[in-house]
Amino acid sequence: MQEPLIYIDGEFYAKSSAKISVFDHGFLYGDGVFEGIRVYGGVVFKLREHVERLYRSAKAIRLEIPMTVDEMVDAVIKTVRVNGFRDAYIRLVVTRGVGDLGLDPRKCGKPSVIVIVEQLEPILGAQSRETGVKLIISSTRRDPVYATSHEVKSLNYLNSILAKLEAIAAGADDAVMLDSRGFVSEATGANIFVVRSGVLVTPPVTAGILPGITRAFVMELARRLGIPVEERDITPTELLTSDEVFLTGTGAEIVPVAMISGVKIGKIVPGPITSKIIGEFDRIKSDPSNGVKAL
Numbered sequence: 001m002q003e004p005l006i007y008i009d010g011e012f013y014a015k016s017s018a019k020i021s022v023f024d025h026g027f028l029y030g031d032g033v034f035e036g037i038r039v040y041g042g043v044v045f046k047l048r049e050h051v052e053r054l055y056r057s058a059k060a061i062r063l064e065i066p067m068t069v070d071e072m073v074d075a076v077i078k079t080v081r082v083n084g085f086r087d088a089y090i091r092l093v094v095t096r097g098v099g100d101l102g103l104d105p106r107k108c109g110k111p112s113v114i115v116i117v118e119q120l121e122p123i124l125g126a127q128s129r130e131t132g133v134k135l136i137i138s139s140t141r142r143d144p145v146y147a148t149s150h151e152v153k154s155l156n157y158l159n160s161i162l163a164k165l166e167a168i169a170a171g172a173d174d175a176v177m178l179d180s181r182g183f184v185s186e187a188t189g190a191n192i193f194v195v196r197s198g199v200l201v202t203p204p205v206t207a208g209i210l211p212g213i214t215r216a217f218v219m220e221l222a223r224r225l226g227i228p229v230e231e232r233d234i235t236p237t238e239l240l241t242s243d244e245v246f247l248t249g250t251g252a253e254i255v256p257v258a259m260i261s262g263v264k265i266g267k268i269v270p271g272p273i274t275s276k277i278i279g280e281f282d283r284i285k286s287d288p289s290n291g292v293k294a295l
């Protein structure tokens with residue numbers, strides 16, 4: 001099988017020879033931003049929304065991307081086309097670029113733009129949507145909004161990695177992270193929703209979450225299905241006593257939660273509202289109106 005082709009700064013390289021400098025500050029300091037995007041049936045889901053979020057993340061860390069939004073959209077489409085994957089995961093990365101060993105970003109010449117396209121199962125396992133996943137509540141809190149906030153999708157994921165390690169050590173699939181105040185924030189790489197008495201509830205951006213594109217789409221789907229939606233703080237006790245809990249993210253997709261820190265969630269997995277939302281998401285995710293047709 002031919003190796004996937006990876007876009008780096010306007011050129012394509014075979015996966016085994018796609019390399020960047022060890023002096024790139026993305027590597028040395030996690031100084032850069034990224035996006036994860038999925039392709040469903042040849043349609044790049046919410047491509048524009050992802051690229052726009054990438055530019056917002058870059059702006060927040062004062063990183064000037066050397067391409068326009070339209071050029072970035074084209075680079076992603078070109079990379080999907082050259083690889084020919086109709087169902088795939090895209091990793092779009094912009095690094096600060098090559099500098100010296102000091103922190104000073106002014107020493108970095110030009111940001112590097114990288115697009116990787118690969119075939120990828122849902123990150124928490126292909127079975128996860130039927131069986132549900134097991135979570136713990138991590139002792140590592142989500143970084144506060146006045147620090148390396150996850151509102152910015154940066155290359156700096158140590159905060160999440162520490163929580164993931166704790167989940168692995170506990171034999172769980174993933175971790176729920178609380179914010180600096182002790183309210184529910186999100187999972188290590190996905191947003192969280194709970195269902196309480198027929199109402200869908202999700203933490204607000206002020207809880208230090210990444211404002212997920214899947215999260216926004218799920219809220220829109222729920223409203224269309226007549227399910228009331230609230231964005232508000234959720235306490236850990238509310239989380240454990242909810243009727244249904246599920247995670248949303250590009251990598252994870254929509255995943256029901258079966259257990260949190262040893263407490264069984266709801267009566268059946270997936271619960272009725274989770275099932276309805278997964279069904280609707282699957283029905284329309286490859287509709288060209290929800291993205292950009294590449295193949």
Ligand SMILES: Cc1ncc(COP(=O)(O)O)c(C=O)c1O
Nearest residue numbers: 189190191210212213214249250
């Ligand atoms: C920390 C974090 N939260 C939430 C999400 C979900 O965001 P999206 O639905 O845009 O993929 C992600 C990425 O997938 C993430 O890394």
